[in-house]
Amino acid sequence: MKAKSFKGMACSIAGALEAIGDRWAFLIVRDLSLGLSRYDDLQHSTQIPNTTLSQRLKHLERSGLVERRSYQDNPPRFEYALTTKGRELGVVIFALAQWGDHWNAAGTAGPPVNFVDRASGRRVKLAVVDAQSGDPVPGNRIEARPGRGADDLVRWRLDRRVAHDDERKP
């Protein structure tokens, strides 16, 4: 996995994964989203070995997802917080949690965490909606089309299904 970088791929998904780093980094982003900020707390919560935790935090800083702030001078201590760019990964974290809850990926008796609207106390979920109107759009109506940043490989990838469908026609 380390052998090859995702850089240079015309893919926002690969780019996002490159910015985050790896699975450990997802857990760090999860905890910072929840409001944890101190190194020791992150270590206790994620159970990531020390060297790995430091490396992943540095990578997240380099990617512009996390900033390190001094909170004590003597001895010097730092805390970590998500930038706006990092905070917006909340949707990705929530999508993973929602899928994991639905398929009981944690193997627990129920969802470990409930996500609710603080104002109403009711559960919230992620939905695909029309970008302008906000009206819900059924999953089977979503279509991927080449955008302005598409290269030849993206176009090939999006054309490929149609080609296979054609091959199967009698």
Added chain:
Amino acid sequence: MKAKSFKGMACSIAGALEAIGDRWAFLIVRDLSLGLSRYDDLQHSTQIPNTTLSQRLKHLERSGLVERRSYQDNPPRFEYALTTKGRELGVVIFALAQWGDHWNAAGTAGPPVNFVDRASGRRVKLAVVDAQSGDPVPGNRIEARPGRGADDLVRWRLDRRVAHDDERKP
């Protein structure tokens, strides 16, 4: 990263990441979501080295996200498709794409891929909504609360922010 498994953590996010595998596996799920199905196509599209691709596909099969089907007898050839469980990861893939597009994670002139409602031709997006009514809920109103599957570590994690806020009070 390989040294420690996410298994045993009471966390749906960690469980989802464990089921997927690693960053390469995300790209395989991306391509299967788009409708690619053949090994050679997956290889061309993801540029994953052969051994890695086989291993990741096997892991996805074991996790119940992918199924392998025979499509030719002589010589025997197989194709790959997402199960319902795998297909529902589409929300995660879309969340990564949406974030990557917004922050130009691919470094391209624009989004490589546009996601549109086939019926209207208009762009779609992910939104956080009330689980029952479908009404949009602003991000700053989402709150994480311990669920039925919470263990001591989950409770500690969710309590921790409050504790720090208290420490700071004069």
